[in-house]
Amino acid sequence: MTPAARLQAASDILDLLGKTRRPAEEVLKDWGRNNRYAGSKDRRAIADKVYQCLRARERLSFAMDSSAGRALVLGALHFLDGVSLSEIDDLYTGEGYAPAKLSVAERKRLEAGDGEAPEWLESGLPAFVVERLKGVYGDDWLKEAEALMLPRAPIDLRVNGDRAPLIAGLEMLGYRPEPTPFSAFGVRLPADPPPNVRALPAFRQGTIEIQDEGSQLAGFLAGARPGMTVVDYCAGGGGKTLALLQAMQGPNGETSGRLIASDVEKTRLNNIKPRLTRAGLEAELRQLGPDGEGMEDLEAQADLVLVDAPCSGSGVWRRRPETAHKLEETEVARLHELQSAILHRASRLVKPGGLLAYATCSILPDENELTADRFEADHPHFTPRPIADALDGAAVTPEGAETLKHIAQGHRLRLSPGTSHTDGFFVSLYRRKP
Numbered sequence: 226m227t228p229a230a231r232l233q234a235a236s237d238i239l240d241l242l243g244k245t246r247r248p249a250e251e252v253l254k255d256w257g258r259n260n261r262y263a264g265s266k267d268r269r270a271i272a273d274k275v276y277q278c279l280r281a282r283e284r285l286s287f288a289m290d291s292s293a294g295r296a297l298v299l300g301a302l303h304f305l306d307g308v309s310l311s312e313i314d315d316l317y318t319g320e321g322y323a324p325a326k327l328s329v330a331e332r333k334r335l336e337a338g339d340g341e342a343p344e345w346l347e348s349g350l351p352a353f354v355v356e357r358l359k360g361v362y363g364d365d366w367l368k369e370a371e372a373l374m375l376p377r378a379p380i381d382l383r384v385n386g387d388r389a390p391l392i393a394g395l396e397m398l399g400y401r402p403e404p405t406p407f408s409a410f411g412v413r414l415p416a417d418p419p420p421n422v423r424a425l426p427a428f429r430q431g432t433i434e435i436q437d438e439g440s441q442l443a444g445f446l447a448g449a450r451p452g453m454t455v456v457d458y459c460a461g462g463g464g465k466t467l468a469l470l471q472a473m474q475g476p477n478g479e480t481s482g483r484l485i486a487s488d489v490e491k492t493r494l495n496n497i498k499p500r501l502t503r504a505g506l507e508a509e510l511r512q513l514g515p516d517g518e519g520m521e522d523l524e525a526q527a528d529l530v531l532v533d534a535p536c537s538g539s540g541v542w543r544r545r546p547e548t549a550h551k552l553e554e555t556e557v558a559r560l561h562e563l564q565s566a567i568l569h570r571a572s573r574l575v576k577p578g579g580l581l582a583y584a585t586c587s588i589l590p591d592e593n594e595l596t597a598d599r600f601e602a603d604h605p606h607f608t609p610r611p612i613a614d615a616l617d618g619a620a621v622t623p624e625g626a627e628t629l630k631h632i633a634q635g636h637r638l639r640l641s642p643g644t645s646h647t648d649g650f651f652v653s654l655y656r657r658k659p
């Protein structure tokens with residue numbers, strides 16, 4: 226493909242993304258499948274342009290006064306890549322597969338420059354999110370915002386066992402793996418070139434799972450131990466379920482105890498089955514009714530309940546930048562209500578003296594500290610459990626544990642791409658009074 230044809234393809238894909246909630250990654254894969262003439266270099270260049278436009282979408286649509294794919298790509302070329310208007314004219318010829326010539330209005334827009342954009346536009350995040358980030362991170366908010374939207378987040382693996390042999394094996398295959406600094410079972414692979422993890426023998430054998438280090442920590446800090454009755458209340462596709470089961474393994478590698486993975490969505494629960502099979506692990510799967518029906522037998526029975534609550538997913542925007550501009554403040558308010566209701570319901574399953582862990586993959590205080598504050602005010606029979614205590618015996622490296630103690634605020638831990646180089650995660654821990 227010519228460079229100009231790639232730009233046309235990027236514009237078309239951005240238009241498709243404007244009309245769907247499907248992840249950009251899937252839409253790009255589909256496009257590649259349907260346009261076989263595009264080679265791997267073409268697909269890479271097109272994806273790079275699409276992600277560049279998605280990350281700077283707010284700023285580019287402000288500058289171009291349009292969020293059409295073509296406007297975003299033109300804006301990215303001129304304002305971000307510094308491509309001159311005459312160079313753009315050479316690309317936008319309207320010949321063959323090249324994009325149509327610049328219109329008078331487009332030329333005027335580009336000539337006018339990107340103006341005095343409000344600072345929130347620079348970050349590529351919705352204005353209300355910037356407001357929240359400033360509240361949480363003060364002067365560091367822009368550093369956090371940039372890290373949150375940074376391209377090419379590394380791929381983390383959770384190893385079910387010793388990570389040293391896996392690292393050696395990956396090196397022999399030509400990868401550049403590194404041990405993750407916090408999780409004792411984490412291995413980090415650079416995003417470039419994209420590793421095909423699912424094709425690795427270790428993946429097929431269930432030795433590794435793709436899981437961000439922040440998510441691994443949320444699973445490990447919850448406090449599962451061999452022999453416990455553990456409820457993974459919002460189990461979804463089972464990422465934390467598997468980490469909890471790993472924490473329930475004794476020194477002989479045998480898992481003991483009982484793990485109940487529940488969710489309102491049956492399809493999500495079904496996704497856990499192949500993962501369990503691959504890893505040779507077992508869990509009871511339960512579909513909940515809309516008000517948490519289906520767990521009556523577990524009232525005050527669980528040693529540990531993990532609530533990995535539905536959230537905005539703002540902590541993983543570096544992996545899905547296309548979702549950032551779609552988040553609305555009203556949705557965050559709805560999520561806060563839902564999280565509070567779920568946490569209340571799930572807390573009833575904790576036995577006296579048992580543990581409760583609340584987690585989200587959000588960076589917004591509405592879904593984190595505010596939900597935790599509300600739970601604590603309404604549930605005085607739960608006492609905060611310091612992160613420092615939870616680190617004791619958790620699968621965390623000694624150096625990592627020291628850093629996490631500093632980052633933690635008592636019983637709450639806020640991870641972010643800017644602070645811990647993980648996805649954004651929040652964890653808050655409790656113990657039910659005996």
Ligand SMILES: C[S@@+](CC[C@H](N)C(=O)[O-])C[C@H]1O[C@@H](n2cnc3c(N)ncnc32)[C@H](O)[C@@H]1O
Nearest residue numbers: 459460461462463464465488489490533534535
């Ligand atoms: C953040 S995701 C869970 C991710 C999962 N724990 C993992 O590590 O892969 C939140 C989950 O909560 C589920 N959920 C939504 N509403 C719920 C409710 N009322 N009760 C229980 N789960 C709910 C969603 O279906 C979704 O799977």
